[in-house]
Each structure stands twice: as structure tokens, then as C-alpha cells.
Amino acid sequence: MSQLTTLTTLASLRAELRQLRQQGQTIALVPTMGNLHAGHLRLVEEAKRHADKVIATIFVNPLQFGPDEDFASYPRTLADDQAQLASVGCDFLFAPSVDEVYPHGQQQLTKVCVPQVSEGLCSAKRPGHFDGVATVVTKLFNMVQPDIACFGQKDYQQLAVIRKLTEDLSFPIQIIGVPTCRSAEGLALSSRNAYLTEKERERAPKLYATLQAIALKLQEGKLNYHELTYQARAKLAELGFSPEYVEIRALDLSPALATTQEWVILAAARMGKARLIDNLIVKKHQA
Incomplete structure (x- = not known):
């Protein structure tokens, strides 16, 4: 040491x-x-x-x-x-x-x-x-x-x-x-994870899994950003989160366009006393 x-x-x-x-x-x-x-x-x-x-x-x-x-x-x-x-x-x-x-x-x-x-x-x-x-x-x-x-x-x-x-x-x-450091289950490490109860800790990795699901759809060419984020917020609520936002932006945080080739998916959601944030960078599949 x-x-x-x-x-x-x-x-x-x-x-x-x-x-x-x-x-x-x-x-x-x-x-x-x-x-x-x-x-x-x-x-x-x-x-x-x-x-x-x-x-x-x-x-x-x-x-x-x-x-x-x-x-x-x-x-x-x-x-x-x-x-x-x-x-x-x-x-x-x-x-x-x-x-x-x-x-x-x-x-x-x-x-x-x-x-x-x-x-x-x-x-x-x-x-x-x-x-x-x-x-x-x-x-x-x-x-x-x-x-x-x-x-x-x-x-x-x-x-x-x-x-x-x-x-x-x-x-x-x-x-x-x-790059973000994650638990084996995919939860982004954060000092505020200490606020999670044991049961909440088991569900919290679903936040990142939700972003991964959006990423797959973007790579499949499904670029209805509003619909993708609406569905993600509904899914998070169903999983026990209180979502604050789920958004798809360009890497410089400007609005994502139909011509955007790389995106960042960003989310914040509360679970119990913990406020969790996460993001995922996605590149368009090249033909």
C-alpha cells in the first residue's frame, strides 16, 4: 500500500x-x-x-x-x-x-x-x-x-x-x-446505491437492461424516438421504478435526428430512497 x-x-x-x-x-x-x-x-x-x-x-x-x-x-x-x-x-x-x-x-x-x-x-x-x-x-x-x-x-x-x-x-x-463501472448484474456503481434495500438492489439492474433494449431497437433501424422512450418509461414504472426521464440524444446532447449515426440513451429513475442515473452509447450498425 x-x-x-x-x-x-x-x-x-x-x-x-x-x-x-x-x-x-x-x-x-x-x-x-x-x-x-x-x-x-x-x-x-x-x-x-x-x-x-x-x-x-x-x-x-x-x-x-x-x-x-x-x-x-x-x-x-x-x-x-x-x-x-x-x-x-x-x-x-x-x-x-x-x-x-x-x-x-x-x-x-x-x-x-x-x-x-x-x-x-x-x-x-x-x-x-x-x-x-x-x-x-x-x-x-x-x-x-x-x-x-x-x-x-x-x-x-x-x-x-x-x-x-x-x-x-x-x-x-x-x-x-x-467508462462506467458496473456490478456483475449491470447496475452502474454509485455511492447512492447504498440507499437501496436488498429487494430494490435485485431490481435496480433493470434500469440498464431497459436501456439495452432501446439500443437493440435503434440498431434494428427503429428510430421512433418518442415511442421508444415512452415504452421504456412505462416498462420502468411496471418494474417498480419512478422514472424521471428516458431520452435519446446525439452524443453532444443535442436532439437526435433521423440522420443521427450515434446516440446516447440517458435515464434517471427513483427506486425507494435512491435516485439512479445511467446511460448507454449506441452506434448505428453499418451495412
Whole structure:
């Protein structure tokens, strides 16, 4: 197990970063909210392939939680997270407090808004969520100034938001999207899966199976997007989910057209206390 250095203040982080840069080391960033699982560890492993040093962050960001969401109850498991990060060779953990990240409070804070890609889908039920994500990621980018940053593709819309803000704000950072890590049954790994009961955990993989069924129809040339998503929402409801959305988009999240050759199918659904999201990229079969 490698040595993991945990930092909690911006001053200590910058002191370490100054030394790394003086040594000519390249730096990769892996932002998380903690309660880590195998998907997060895969991000660290991918980051290690692209940079000399990896800095993971754990920060449960209040800006991206709505008033009725689970900010207060979100699992905080720092000691276990530190052990997991050390086991995969992460070099540094930056785990600041809310006051360290937002020293002047949150009410009058400058916020980052990424238009178009942040609209619809998850933001329809979580207004302001992606402004909170974009703001904290921008702050982390400025705090760490990494060469590379790794994000999971499970949060497809979030990844699109981060790619756009990186381009629009001219951050000299390579954004790497890492494929979704799944259980043997196909459930996308998520910290919020801990909210599922045992029976719900058995049914939850049906969300991904529903996306796979849509993918097969798209590849068969059935391009009635509205009908496909309507049927999928009905199926999810029948399986015990409360679907928020099922949509078929082009890869850049613009509306899918009859001429679209590659799609991303995106879904969000609640099961009990858990809100599950997933997506699947589909390519048109070439004749």
C-alpha cells in the first residue's frame, strides 16, 4: 500500500503542488464526493496512466444539492476512503471543509453557468444542480491546476458540462471520460446505491437492461424516438421504478435526428430512497 498524503487546506495543497511543479511532475485530478467504490478507484487508476502524481479530492459540495436533497445525510466515510485511495496508489487526497472552499459563504458567491448542455435531463428535476457542479469544478481546477482530470461517464451530462466549461474558459486541462463501472448484474456503481434495500438492489439492474433494449431497437433501424422512450418509461414504472426521464440524444446532447449515426440513451429513475442515473452509447450498425 502506497503512502497517501491527506491535505485539508488550500495553503498546504499549494505548498505541495509548488514542489511537484518545481520537480517537473505532471498532475492528474480526480474529483469525488467520497463514499468511494470501485468506479472511483478506476478513475484513479486511469489518472495514474496519464500523469506522474494523482490528487483525488473529497468534497460534498452543498451548491449542487437542492433544498430537499440528501446533503446532510450523504455518506461521509473518510477513513475508509483514505484506505481505498492508498490501495490503488493515489498520491494525495485534498479533503477541505465547506468553509475552506467557500470562505466568504455561498450566498454572494460568483457562480459558473454552462448553457445548453446543462439544460433538461437531470437539471429538470434538480434546478441549479449543474451550476453548483460547474462552480466547484472550476474552483478545484484553479486550486489544483492539473494537467489532466478524470471523470466517470456514468454522469454523462455532468461530463458534457465539464468538457464545455473547460473549453469555454480555456483551461489547459485534458478531460478524460472513464467508462462506467458496473456490478456483475449491470447496475452502474454509485455511492447512492447504498440507499437501496436488498429487494430494490435485485431490481435496480433493470434500469440498464431497459436501456439495452432501446439500443437493440435503434440498431434494428427503429428510430421512433418518442415511442421508444415512452415504452421504456412505462416498462420502468411496471418494474417498480419512478422514472424521471428516458431520452435519446446525439452524443453532444443535442436532439437526435433521423440522420443521427450515434446516440446516447440517458435515464434517471427513483427506486425507494435512491435516485439512479445511467446511460448507454449506441452506434448505428453499418451495412
